[in-house]
Amino acid sequence: MNKQLTDDKFNFLPIATNTFWSTQDVKWMQKALTLARQGVECGEVPVGAILVHDNQIIGQGFNEPIGRHDATAHAEIVALRDACTRLKNYRLPVKTTLYVTLEPCTMCIGALIHARVDRLIYAASEPRAGMVGSQMDLAVQPFYNHSIQVHKGLCSEHSSQMLKTFFRERRKSMKQRKDSASSK
Numbered sequence: 001m002n003k004q005l006t007d008d009k010f011n012f013l014p015i016a017t018n019t020f021w022s023t024q025d026v027k028w029m030q031k032a033l034t035l036a037r038q039g040v041e042c043g044e045v046p047v048g049a050i051l052v053h054d055n056q057i058i059g060q061g062f063n064e065p066i067g068r069h070d071a072t073a074h075a076e077i078v079a080l081r082d083a084c085t086r087l088k089n090y091r092l093p094v095k096t097t098l099y100v101t102l103e104p105c106t107m108c109i110g111a112l113i114h115a116r117v118d119r120l121i122y123a124a125s126e127p128r129a130g131m132v133g134s135q136m137d138l139a140v141q142p143f144y145n146h147s148i149q150v151h152k153g154l155c156s157e158h159s160s161q162m163l164k165t166f167f168r169e170r171r172k173s174m175k176q177r178k179d180s181a182s183s184k
């Protein structure tokens with residue numbers, strides 16, 4: 001068989017047949033998507049994150065830099081702070097997984113390494129500034145003393161659609177505001 005076809009098939013199979021992800025993985029990512037939707041209601045770019053250890057949520061959050069007046073308040077950071085505060089520990093327990101609806105940025109992957117997250121599952125890729133495969137892969141660099149196992153693509157369509165709708169609506173309302181201001 002053509003090698004290219006075989007490789008493509010291999011790469012495609014896990015997500016297409018949904019056998020790669022466990023029922024738990026799907027459940028937690030759906031919860032992260034629900035958090036992302038909460039962000040939309042607050043006018044924030046919809047990204048949600050959940051930290052899971054031993055099948056329990058130990059931290060969660062959604063992107064809210066506007067509401068918190070904090071440029072660092074990305075969903076991953078909010079979830080990390082939530083977990084570390086609850087656990088009273090700056091490092092997370094071994095075998096903690098982060099589920100996030102968008103590929104992490106430079107700041108967030110750095111924080112996840114510092115907190116010792118073991119596994120990262122993200123939904124949609126972020127082609128412009130994603131640092132876990134899109135622009136660079138900071139999750140597995142030899143100069144760090146910790147690396148993170150990464151899987152991508154779980155519920156990616158759902159997350160991408162939510163982001164696209166959010167930006168489309170935001171552009172529309174900005175245009176309406178501009179038009180009504182210029183007609184006064």
Ligand SMILES: [Zn+2]
Pocket residue numbers: 074076104105106107108109
């Ligand atoms: Zn980030």
